Amino acid sequence: MNLFTDIRALVIENLTTMQDQGSLPDGLDFKNVAVEPPRDPLHGDMATNAAMVLAKPAKMKPRDIADKLAAMLADDPRVEVAEVAGPGFLNLRLATNIWHGVIGAALKDGADFGRSDMGAGKKVNVEFVSANPTGPLHIGHARGAVFGDALASLLDFAGHTVTREYYVNDGGAQVDVLARSAYERYREANGLQPEIAKGLYPGDYLLPIGQALKEKYGDSLIDQPESVWLDDLREFSTEAMMGMIREDLAALGVEMDVFYSEKSLYGTGLIEKALEELDAKGLIYQGTLPPPKGKPDAGWEPRLQTLFKSTEHGDDVDRPVKKSSGGWTYFAPDIAYHYDKVQRGFDLLIDVFGADHGGYVKRMKAAVSALSDGKVPLDVKLCQLVRLFKDGTPFKMSKRAGNFVTLREVVDLVGPDVARFVMLTRKNDAPLDFDLAKVLEQSKDNPVFYVQYASARIHSVLRKAVAAGIDVDMASLAKADLSLINHESELSVTKKLAEWPRLVEIAARTNEPHRVAFYLYELASEFHSLWNRGNDLPELRLLQEDNIDVTQAKIAHIVAVSIVISAGLAIVGVTPAEEMR
RNA sequence: GGUCCCAUAGCUCAACUGGAUAGAGCACCUGCCUUCUAAGCAGGGGGUUUCAGGUUCGAGUCCUGAUGGGAUCACCA
Incomplete structure (x- = not known):
């Protein structure tokens, strides 16, 4: 409702x-x-x-x-x-009974209260994280991961059929670099001095890979030319990295439906097919690009390339799909990948990128627009960067990765619930300051705590009620006389509950899951306010020992609050607290 | 220089895709624990929504321009 x-x-x-x-x-x-x-x-x-x-x-x-x-x-x-x-x-x-109806509906629908059929079962693909399989996920990926996952849950709640998807960039030059880096660690495992040349990945997360390679190959690859081992090591280390990334995501509570391999696009003709599709629309041509406007043209020279006429679909310049050497650019398989998404019948595509990929948005939209004849919208959500602090001072060092803080470290420090909620305390396009100390603080300036505290207080009352011999099972609460809920402070909470279904639709329509987190804060605030009014007005206290009917009505009321908090937290991906420790 | 994002209270941020007197938290004042958890609540002061125009019944929100900050900028992914 x-x-x-x-x-x-x-x-x-x-x-x-x-x-x-x-x-x-x-x-x-x-x-x-x-x-x-x-x-x-x-x-x-x-x-x-x-x-x-x-x-x-x-x-x-x-x-x-x-x-x-x-x-x-x-x-x-x-x-x-x-x-x-x-x-x-x-x-x-x-009329007041309208609000009583809201409480009744929440109790009846439970976790489904607020669920909407707005999406009408439309198939939505949410692609997020999609980090290169060359190292552990860092804190920036964590934001994209939480944002994407929460958005997917939100869209599901709003009646869409959602696929969570990760595009694995396992087909480009960077996985060769990974293989070479792993090779050095393999040499190291064999007692040799590794030569981590410039451009290789220095992080010591590759140490176990080197060890594993030693166990697999012994010393048989030592002093062998790259042509002997590159393919095998690339395969091996890419898989190992993806295993690690899956674990990192699991630690955050993110589970993908699909891992889509870039490499799998090669040799299947899909890239060719996607480009033929564009060609058939007259959008592929041989040409040279103009030099970048205004930018000092240091080594600029005109080059004849295969170009996609992305300007026909809103881009600023046409984009190369083939290198002059003949190989595909990064863009080509990405076109094919999105073509595949369109072919799979999605009604809406969403890509979650880091803000540093902002320059990529127009060409991607152009590609999808061209490939679907404008029928499948692509919404690209950019997540601004995350700045880590500890007690107000910038937090940098990582034991494992050298120059960035890993997602895993943060999750290990604060737990997945806190990490997830905090990631949604800002709009996606606003930068986020993440203070490892403050997010664990148990005070009202910490929204995570504040919302959890409301949940804990409700469960505390339930425990006390049970101890007092009051029936608080759903069947009893469903029979409660809600007309006893009529104080202004109580109705104020109820009215906030009534906004929940509406908020779900707004958040889903704008693809902005942070709205859920902000709403939960407001709902918690209403609840805390009611709770404390009981200090002045004894009749507002939830447990009225001399009046079971009133008590049951009040408990039914706050259980409705608890239901909405749980539903909201479920979208955020956080487990509601039953007590604070 | 081109493109994209951003600019709201002293600070950190919301604001329902155009609605009424722009809201929270922090910080600063003033109250509230014989009480279901005061880890909280109530109240107060604090604003030319960066600037200049435009669109209309109505603009923080949309358009144009300026200023300041961030990201990005041909065969890297």
Whole structure:
């Protein structure tokens, strides 16, 4: 149930009736009619802009439309008061039993409360992380991982069919470099001095690989030319790296549905096929690119290349798909990969990139647009970088990777729940400061704690209630007399609960899972506020030992809160706390 | 120089894809523990939403330009 869409439907219904009665002209577009919670609670529970939006096309005064509409809305039993305010807003105050219905719905639907069919089962592919298989994941990847995973969960909750996918860049030059780096560690394992030349990967995470290679090959590869061992070592170390990456992701609680190998695109004709597809649309040609504008042209020389006319689909310049040496550029298999996604029948593609790949967005969108004839949208979400701190000072060193902090280190330090929640305390396109000390702090400036504390308090009450012999099982709570929930402070919490289904849809429509984390903070705040009002007003305390009925109603109420917190945390990927330690 | 992202309270950030008097937290003041966890709550001060124009009933939000910060910039992935 989504109260806001229900009431919006009511508004539209009445507008249509007005048209039938001739008090509103026909042929109006109601698409911009919105029903929203007003910023200021004094304005009521909901507000609609219908009169203002329609005034101009209807050639009427907003006031006239609003007055009429208000009178009609007030006839509905759900609406207690409808009044015109400001320039033509229509403020609605809903009957109290509407809110009781929200509590009832939450209890009945449980974890599914707020689930939406907005997505109508559309197939969505969320590609995220997609880090090169040349080393462990770092903290920046962690953000992309959490963002992508939470977005996938969110879209699922909003009625989409979601595939979580990781594109493995195992086909380019960087995996050769990995193989060479591993070879040096292999030599080292055999008692030789490794020569980590410039350009090789220096991180000591390759030490175990060297050891494993020794166990596999003994000393048979020592002093052999690269041509002998390169293929084998590339295969071996890429697999080892992917194993490590999977473990890193698992530590964060991220599970991919598909690992899609770049290498698997070669030799299958898929790249050729994708480019033929573009060629058939007249988007492939031999040509030379103009020199970069304004940039000092140090070694610029014109080159004849195979180009994709990405400018036809919104890019700034056309992009090479083939090197002059004849091999594919990185872009070519990526085109094929996205072509494959389109072929697999996805209705929507989402790519989660680090902000340093921002320059890649336009050409990727151009490719998808061209390959799907504009039918499959690609939304690219960029995650800004993460800056690590400890007690306010920058935190840098890593034992294993040399110059970056690994995802694993952070997860080991703060735990997956904290790591995940913190990653969503900023919009994806805002930089994120991650303070390893502050995120573990148990105080209200730490949103992770604050939300968990609300959950823990609810469970604490449940334990006390059980100890007092009160039935708190769902069957008993379902029978509770919710009309006993009528204090302003209580209804304030309930109204926040009523926003949950709406928030899910907004967050899913904008592909912004951080909204869930912010909502949870607000809900927790409402709950803490109610809790503390019990200090002044004993009748607001949740356990009323002399009145079982009231107590059960109040417990039913906060269990509804707990249900929404759990549902929200499930999207974020965090386990709700039952007690704080 | 081109492109993309960003600019909101002293600080860190929200703001419902255009709504009413722009909201939280930190910090600063003032209150609240014989109480289901005070790890919290209530209240107060604090703003020309970087600047200049434009679009309209209405702009932090959309458009143009400027300024400042970040990312990126031909056969690297």
